[in-house]
Structure formats: structure tokens, C-alpha cells
Amino acid sequence: MILTENDVYCGDLILVNKDHMYRRDGETPFERAGSELLSQRAAAALKLLLKATDSENDITVVSGFRSYQEQRELWESSLSENGRKFTEQYVARPLHSEHQTGLAVDVGLNIEDIDFIRPYFPDEGKCRAFRLNAPKFGFILRYPADKEHITRISHEPWHFRYVGVPHAEIMEQNGLTLEEYTEFLKAYSKSELIFGDFAVSYIKGERLPLEIPDAYSVSGNNVDGFVLSRRTK
Numbered sequence: 001m002i003l004t005e006n007d008v009y010c011g012d013l014i015l016v017n018k019d020h021m022y023r024r025d026g027e028t029p030f031e032r033a034g035s036e037l038l039s040q041r042a043a044a045a046l047k048l049l050l051k052a053t054d055s056e057n058d059i060t061v062v063s064g065f066r067s068y069q070e071q072r073e074l075w076e077s078s079l080s081e082n083g084r085k086f087t088e089q090y091v092a093r094p095l096h097s098e099h100q101t102g103l104a105v106d107v108g109l110n111i112e113d114i115d116f117i118r119p120y121f122p123d124e125g126k127c128r129a130f131r132l133n134a135p136k137f138g139f140i141l142r143y144p145a146d147k148e149h150i151t152r153i154s155h156e157p158w159h160f161r162y163v164g165v166p167h168a169e170i171m172e173q174n175g176l177t178l179e180e181y182t183e184f185l186k187a188y189s190k191s192e193l194i195f196g197d198f199a200v201s202y203i204k205g206e207r208l209p210l211e212i213p214d215a216y217s218v219s220g221n222n223v224d225g226f227v228l229s230r231r232t233k
């Protein structure tokens with residue numbers, strides 16, 4: 001495959017946050033996940049995770065893909081209803097929301113009166129099982145309580161982000177947010193990180209276009225380069 005400049009901004013590992021906006025609005029192929037849409041790989045992985053934790057009836061998909069327009073409306077309605085402080089804590093600005101990528105999902109315990117911005121997702125029972133099993137299926141808890149100074153988003157127990165396999169498990173085992181993982185991988189530009197049956201490495205997005213052997217899966221990091229992974233067995 002041939003990597004070009006545009007490819008830095010797409011793939012399962014793109015970092016979208018206050019500093020790095022999403023540049024590829026509406027380009028991901030989508031699939032239904034409950035009443036919402038997600039990128040195809042994220043939707044398929046979510047189904048498997050819900051099945052593995054026997055929580056298809058207990059956990060509901062509250063919010064998946066949002067268009068730029070929907071994110072803007074959510075930001076503006078939250079500003080007028082909840083005020084600026086709350087909104088900046090829990091709602092991302094348009095173009096800076098992971099929900100625009102189709103790779104983020106808010107899940108909630110299936111109760112009456114679900115809160116759309118902050119769904120109830122207690123760290124017990126089926127919700128806890130979902131969280132603990134998420135990395136095996138490529139999902140990370142994106143905004144943990146002890147990393148608010150890095151993500152600059154308040155703890156959101158309901159917001160999971162698909163980053164794929166093996167990245168979610170590497171992040172989980174090393175206690176890394178996506179911000180930290182993106183930096184962490186830059187040490188692997190000359191050597192590979194071996195994890196189980198996978199080897200992961202980083203290539204800076206320079207001297208493009210660049211040809212990559214087909215054995216690799218590639219994602220842009222939405223910052224400055226690419227994350228490569230290949231199976232070693």
C-alpha cells in the first residue's frame with residue numbers, strides 16, 4: 001500500500017482532542033450499532049464485546065457517530081442548558097469530538113430516562129465486566145479518572161474508544177491514554193514493540209508517498225505519522 005499525506009489523518013488510531021481536530025468528516029464506512037452508527041470495525045467489535053459479557057440487554061448504545069452538525073448542536077444546546085463550565089468538561093467542541101470519527105461510543109446501563117451526555121455506567125456488574133473485557137476487543141476507556149490532566153476531559157466511565165487490536169491491550173497494560181500511546185510509540189521507529197503475536201512500530205510522516213508492504217496494518221495518528229502493526233505468527 002502507498003501512504004500519502006492524507007493517510008496521517010485516518011485510521012483507528014487517530015488522536016482527536018482539543019489540540020488535534022478531526023479532518024475527515026464523514027469518510028468512515030458506517031454500520032449500525034443499536035440505534036446508532038459506528039465505523040464498521042468498531043461496530044463489529046462492540047457486538048462481540050456485548051456478547052462476550054452477556055450484556056446485550058443490559059447495556060445500551062447511547063451515542064455513536066455524530067456529524068459535525070450534530071456535534072455543533074450538542075455543544076450549543078449544552079452551553080445554553082448547562083453552562084460553559086459543565087459543557088467544557090463533558091462535551092467536545094465541533095471538529096474536536098471523537099464521536100465525529102465513528103470510533104467512539106457512549107454506553108449506558110439500560111434504564112429508563114437515560115442521560116444523553118452522562119449515561120449511568122456504574123463500575124459494577126455487567127458494566128464492570130464490559131470495561132474489563134473491552135481491551136481484548138480493541139476498546140479503551142478513553143477518559144479515566146486519573147488521567148484528566150492529560151486528556152483534559154473529565155472522567156467519563158461511559159465513553160469508550162475503538163483503537164483496535166493489539167493497541168487497546170498494550171495501552172491497558174501500560175496504563176496509557178491515547179495521548180500517551182501516540183508519544184510512546186515514537187520510540188519504535190527503528191525497532192518494533194513486540195506484544196503477543198504482534199509487532200508494532202511508528203513511521204514519521206515524511207518523504208511521502210511511502211510504500212508499505214501489505215503484511216502491515218496501518219493507521220495515521222492524526223498528528224505527524226503512522227502506526228504500523230503486523231502479525232509475527
Ligand SMILES: [Zn+2]
Pocket residue numbers: 063099104105106158159160
Ligand atoms: Zn462520548
